[in-house]
Amino acid sequence: EAGVTQFPSHSVIEKGQTVTLRCDPISGHDNLYWYRRVMGKEIKFLLHFVKESKQDESGMPNNRFLAERTGGTYSTLKVQPAELEDSGVYFCASSQGRATNEKLFFGSGTQLSVL
Amino acid sequence: AQKITQTQPGMFVQEKEAVTLDCTYDTSDPSYGLFWYKQPSSGEMIFLIYQGSYDQQNATEGRYSLNFQKARKSANLVISASQLGDSAMYFCAMREVNFNKFYFGSGTKLNVKP
Numbered sequence: 001e002a003g004v005t006q007f008p009s010h011s012v013i014e015k016g017q018t019v020t021l022r023c024d025p026i027s028g029h030d031n032l033y034w035y036r037r038v039m040g041k042e043i044k045f046l047l048h049f050v051k052e053s054k055q056d057e058s059g060m061p062n063n064r065f066l067a068e069r070t071g072g073t074y075s076t077l078k079v080q081p082a083e084l085e086d087s088g089v090y091f092c093a094s095s096q097g098r099a100t101n102e103k104l105f106f107g108s109g110t111q112l113s114v115l
Numbered sequence: 116a117q118k119i120t121q122t123q124p125g126m127f128v129q130e131k132e133a134v135t136l137d138c139t140y141d142t143s144d145p146s147y148g149l150f151w152y153k154q155p156s157s158g159e160m161i162f163l164i165y166q167g168s169y170d171q172q173n174a175t176e177g178r179y180s181l182n183f184q185k186a187r188k189s190a191n192l193v194i195s196a197s198q199l200g201d202s203a204m205y206f207c208a209m210r211e212v213n214f215n216k217f218y219f220g221s222g223t224k225l226n227v228k229p
Binding site: 009033035040041042043044045048055056089091093098099100101102103104105106107108109 | 117119124146147148150152157158159160162165167168206208210212215216217218219220221222
């Protein structure tokens with residue numbers, strides 16, 4: 001069974017440019033999450049999809065970030081225009097349900113560097 | 116307020132010795148789950164162990180055990196007989212059932228010395 005995959009693994013862009021990150025969750029997982037880790041800090045929640053619907057987007061930093069999950073399968077996270085403080089590792093995770101003991105399955109992350 | 120606190124940014128341990136990685140949490144939700152993940156240098160996040168808030172016994176998974184002290188709101192990870200392959204970042208996490216949020220700490224970088 002394929003795990004959570006993220007693309008690209010690394011992205012280096014200049015301030016003001018646009019970047020789109022992609023996440024393919026485990027097949028059949030309705031719940032998809034985006035997280036971000038800035039170096040040395042905690043992994044912070046960005047948003048949560050249940051199928052194609054945004055369940056919680058309280059962690060999205062501002063309106064430069066746009067996440068979509070068309071058809072409830074893969075998800076994209078677009079940053080436009082990118083700022084220096086957007087640099088970090090963006091993780092995608094998925095889970096089948098939302099029970100307390102339901103663990104998240106993570107992708108390997110996208111390392112975003114904004115110069 | 117920080118939901119998950121990991122106070123040890125970095126730790127060293129001698130190979131074959133045991134090591135404890137600290138984690139404290141903050142929640143008013145009576146039902147929650149506590150998790151530990153390992154992130155080696157390759158980047159993937161690997162699930163290690165889970166403890167439910169209502170579990171009476173401490174969770175164990177091979178060389179990993181979770182020292183769960185509910186009254187103190189701590190969920191420390193104990194790795195016994197450390198191996199060189201245990202060198203990695205370790206993240207403590209909590210899922211609150213009522214808010215369906217998954218919170219992470221800032222991580223502890225463990226280095227196992229030969």
